[in-house]
Amino acid sequence: MSLGARLRQLPFEVRQYLLITGNYWAFTLTDGALRMLVVLHFHQLGYSPLEVAMLFLFYEAFGVVTNLVGGWLGAWLGLNRTMNLGLALQIVALAMLMVPTAALTVPWVMAAQALSGVAKDLNKMSAKSAVKVLVPKESANAQSALFRWVALLTGSKNALKGAGFFVGGLLLTLIGFRGAVIVMALMLVGVLGLSLWRLRADLGRQKQKPKFREVFSSSRAVNVLSAARLCLFASRDVWFVVALPVFLYDLHGWSHWTVGGLLAVWVIGYGGVQTQAPYLTRLVKGDARAVTVGWALALAGLPALLALLPLAAIGWLVAGLLVFGVLFAINSSWHSYLIVHYARAEGVSMDVGFYYMANAMGRLLGTILSGWLYQVQGLAACLWVSAALVALSAAMALALPRDRVQRDTEQSDMGG
Numbered sequence: 001m002s003l004g005a006r007l008r009q010l011p012f013e014v015r016q017y018l019l020i021t022g023n024y025w026a027f028t029l030t031d032g033a034l035r036m037l038v039v040l041h042f043h044q045l046g047y048s049p050l051e052v053a054m055l056f057l058f059y060e061a062f063g064v065v066t067n068l069v070g071g072w073l074g075a076w077l078g079l080n081r082t083m084n085l086g087l088a089l090q091i092v093a094l095a096m097l098m099v100p101t102a103a104l105t106v107p108w109v110m111a112a113q114a115l116s117g118v119a120k121d122l123n124k125m126s127a128k129s130a131v132k133v134l135v136p137k138e139s140a141n142a143q144s145a146l147f148r149w150v151a152l153l154t155g156s157k158n159a160l161k162g163a164g165f166f167v168g169g170l171l172l173t174l175i176g177f178r179g180a181v182i183v184m185a186l187m188l189v190g191v192l193g194l195s196l197w198r199l200r201a202d203l204g205r206q207k208q209k210p211k212f213r214e215v216f217s218s219s220r221a222v223n224v225l226s227a228a229r230l231c232l233f234a235s236r237d238v239w240f241v242v243a244l245p246v247f248l249y250d251l252h253g254w255s256h257w258t259v260g261g262l263l264a265v266w267v268i269g270y271g272g273v274q275t276q277a278p279y280l281t282r283l284v285k286g287d288a289r290a291v292t293v294g295w296a297l298a299l300a301g302l303p304a305l306l307a308l309l310p311l312a313a314i315g316w317l318v319a320g321l322l323v324f325g326v327l328f329a330i331n332s333s334w335h336s337y338l339i340v341h342y343a344r345a346e347g348v349s350m351d352v353g354f355y356y357m358a359n360a361m362g363r364l365l366g367t368i369l370s371g372w373l374y375q376v377q378g379l380a381a382c383l384w385v386s387a388a389l390v391a392l393s394a395a396m397a398l399a400l401p402r403d404r405v406q407r408d409t410e411q412s413d414m415g416g
Helices: 003-009 012-044 049-055 057-077 079-096 106-134 142-174 176-198 220-240 243-251 256-275 277-283 288-308 314-342 348-376 379-397 405-414
Strands: none
Touching (some): 012 049, 012 079, 012 142, 012 243, 012 256, 049 057, 049 106, 049 348, 057 106, 057 348, 106 348, 142 256, 220 243, 220 288, 220 314, 220 379, 243 256, 256 314, 314 348, 348 379
């Protein structure tokens, strides 16, 4: 039996989920590659770490706005349309970067990055929201299935983003900056065509159109989790986005593809751990609050320990980076499950959009701090701030409700 025939035999919801995941994979591959291309190419052109970080200012800032408005658009237009709009905008952003090097001025690159930020968060919000729409509601193990589907989508996405880091560094070495963005744009044109053809037209669209003021969540659990998410992602990006690649390139003399390769291995491993999060989170027993706080505290001490170690010994840094990836992946995947669990069945895209607005604000804060702190104080300062931000995330999670959401997951996993 051919692959196409096998796919047609799958339930409709599963086929839609696979299409959304494939769409998300392709987008994420180009997103990771583009980030690595911009960091390494413009640092090579003589930009300081803070100047490189500022190239991502609009990328992250527009992501905040997109997540706030995107959930509302998804409820009005349907998640298929917001997902396809994200793909189209990424193609436009890549096309803007195809100009000759002399034309790649800071305002032009920032504008292209702004479009890319809008595109990324439209695509991500649509994919995460669509999972809740597609998971069968009548299943006795619906919560467990929801956690596994979210974990698979999130974990596989991050594995592809890691591959994108490597692809970006490799393409920069082999065919240069302009050639790399052309190749990625052509790939996304094909993906957009398939998505327009096969993705369901009314996915996630509400019958009663929501008012814009409803984008601000009235759920205490969603608001608390969003604040914790902001601090969590700022704690990663404060040392990972700009400081670490520049540190490896400048102080240790690593090549572009070697830096991209290490970050790729990290993010791929991080994504692999996320797919196993439904099983790993059972290592910390308790309700939603206890599990969230427990895993955050497990993560908080690691950046502080790395800051105390001699960073010139690259082995310590790489080993610590890998352990940080494991713990961060579990925290991130658990948060991703909780937001889909807490979100309203009607208007899921709005709650998820609000949550990822906070996620984008955390990335924005972390990115700016990464360039500034590294430039004035070095990598150790970035690690200390990372530890403080994780601790703050744990403190905020103390205000979460004591839902026994994990019990459903444990019972279902034990039953097969």
